[in-house]
Amino acid sequence: MSYIVMNRFQVAEGRESEFEELWRTRESFLDEVDGFEIFHLLRGDDPGEYISHTIWKSKEAFEAWIGSEPFVKAHARAGETPKEIFAGPAKLSQYAVLMTQKKKV
Amino acid sequence: MSYIVMNRFQVAEGRESEFEELWRTRESFLDEVDGFEIFHLLRGDDPGEYISHTIWKSKEAFEAWIGSEPFVKAHARAGETPKEIFAGPAKLSQYAVLMTQKKKV
Numbered sequence: 030m031s032y033i034v035m036n037r038f039q040v041a042e043g044r045e046s047e048f049e050e051l052w053r054t055r056e057s058f059l060d061e062v063d064g065f066e067i068f069h070l071l072r073g074d075d076p077g078e079y080i081s082h083t084i085w086k087s088k089e090a091f092e093a094w095i096g097s098e099p100f101v102k103a104h105a106r107a108g109e110t111p112k113e114i115f116a117g118p119a120k121l122s123q124y125a126v127l128m129t130q131k132k133k134v
Numbered sequence: 135m136s137y138i139v140m141n142r143f144q145v146a147e148g149r150e151s152e153f154e155e156l157w158r159t160r161e162s163f164l165d166e167v168d169g170f171e172i173f174h175l176l177r178g179d180d181p182g183e184y185i186s187h188t189i190w191k192s193k194e195a196f197e198a199w200i201g202s203e204p205f206v207k208a209h210a211r212a213g214e215t216p217k218e219i220f221a222g223p224a225k226l227s228q229y230a231v232l233m234t235q236k237k238k239v
């Protein structure tokens with residue numbers, strides 16, 4: 030059963046392009062991780078609202094990644110991000126995919 | 135640019151299976167809509183937290199669907215849903231996909 034992990038960020042006014050640039054230049058090491066499927070960076074309609082949105086093959090695959098070396102490497106730079114870029118704490122949410130419906134081809 | 139639309143539901147305690155059954159038995163008419171890519175029903179880790187999660191080819195494709203007959207047909211049954219099933223109003227959010235990273239194959 031697929032699993033979706035979202036981290037919601039509230040970026041401070043005027044710091045949006047800096048935030049986007051951090052994501053564009055990061056090394057995520059995700060693309061070779063077992064059970065990783067696809068990552069999206071989303072920008073909401075509300076000002077400063079962003080979501081890092083990752084689809085995993087299963088909850089187990091996500092949890093295995095959390096405890097792995099690629100995870101630690103990918104997050105090493107996070108400590109260097111200036112705190113003033115955010116207007117509040119990030120909020121992590123995890124979701125089980127109950128139903129899926131695809132475009133007919 | 136892909137576009138993701140999420141509708142967040144807070145389901146009342148004890149009504150979760152009824153809510154899931156409504157989704158399983160609905161006729162969405164989505165799978166033949168231009169620009170529709172994939173629909174997921176998500177269940178969060180917090181009790182009663184659900185998201186209807188739809189990926190579109192573009193914002194324009196989503197907006198065209200909103201004004202179309204398949205949308206009206208798909209939502210005709212919504213009025214029949216007992217209000218007591220929810221613990222609060224649904225919250226619709228729309229997101230532009232800024233970055234995508236896929237699993238290496």
